[in-house]
Amino acid sequence: xxxxxxxxxxxxxxxxxxxxxxxxxxxxxxxxxxxxxxxxxxxxxxxxxxxxxxxxxxxxxxxxxxxxxxxxxxxxxxxxxxxxxxxxxxxxxxxxxxxxxxxxxxxxxx
Amino acid sequence: xxxxxxxxxxxxxxxxxxxxxxxxxxxxxxxxxxxxxxxxxxxxxxxxxxxxxxxxxxxxxxxxxxxxxxxxxxxxxxxxxxxxxxxxxxxxxxxxxxxxxxxxxxxxxxxxxxxxxxxxx
Numbered sequence: 001x002x003x004x005x006x007x008x009x010x011x012x013x014x015x016x017x018x019x020x021x022x023x024x025x026x027x028x029x030x031x032x033x034x035x036x037x038x039x040x041x042x043x044x045x046x047x048x049x050x051x052x053x054x055x056x057x058x059x060x061x062x063x064x065x066x067x068x069x070x071x072x073x074x075x076x077x078x079x080x081x082x083x084x085x086x087x088x089x090x091x092x093x094x095x096x097x098x099x100x101x102x103x104x105x106x107x108x109x110x
Numbered sequence: 111x112x113x114x115x116x117x118x119x120x121x122x123x124x125x126x127x128x129x130x131x132x133x134x135x136x137x138x139x140x141x142x143x144x145x146x147x148x149x150x151x152x153x154x155x156x157x158x159x160x161x162x163x164x165x166x167x168x169x170x171x172x173x174x175x176x177x178x179x180x181x182x183x184x185x186x187x188x189x190x191x192x193x194x195x196x197x198x199x200x201x202x203x204x205x206x207x208x209x210x211x212x213x214x215x216x217x218x219x220x221x222x223x224x225x226x227x228x229x230x231x
Contacts, residue, residue: 051217093215
């Protein structure tokens with residue numbers, strides 16, 4: 001199972017909005033409504049910020065939102081803040097009972 | 111508050127074995143999916159293995175199938191990852207993660223701090 005495709009890096013200024021894409025196929029993102037997104041500050045534990053394509057766990061800011069169209073899922077962060085600078089990963093269920101992560105996107109807040 | 115604590119990492123020679131433990135508190139591992147995810151140096155997250163909540167169904171990534179074994183001890187509220195025939199490309203930080211539900215594919219809402227495995231001669 002190949003990794004889902006994410007841009008290697010994105011950047012934005014404080015207060016702006018950015019979107020990170022996660023492209024898969026009909027074998028994963030396009031078929032199953034279970035894309036999750038994780039924020040990972042290096043050296044810390046990853047943090048779930050979106051599950052089941054567009055749901056936010058309790059305690060996660062509504063500045064984070066998830067969506068999906070066809071084989072591509074997206075994470076949008078609005079009102080960028082300095083603490084949003086981190087690596088972001090998408091994850092999906094894939095056929096044959098596997099999970100697959102995206103390659104990760106490094107977000108830089110300028 | 112749900113928490114996970116991994117242990118058992120270390121330096122091991124190629125071909126060797128290691129057992130990782132993941133001690134859970136604040137919830138019952140028998141009720142939720144439990145997962146292992148790793149991150150090799152300079153690389154992204156990679157799913158390794160999962161067990162469904164309230165079931166004994168266990169799933170593995172192709173890269174570890176036949177070499178790694180996930181198990182769960184409900185009486186100790188602990189999950190294990192037995193790793194054999196270790197290779198250099200198994201070198202990574204290994205995270206234990208709790209599923210948000212019994213199904214392992216919905217998402218992972220609690221993560222441990224990770225334990226480092228280094229495979230080298």
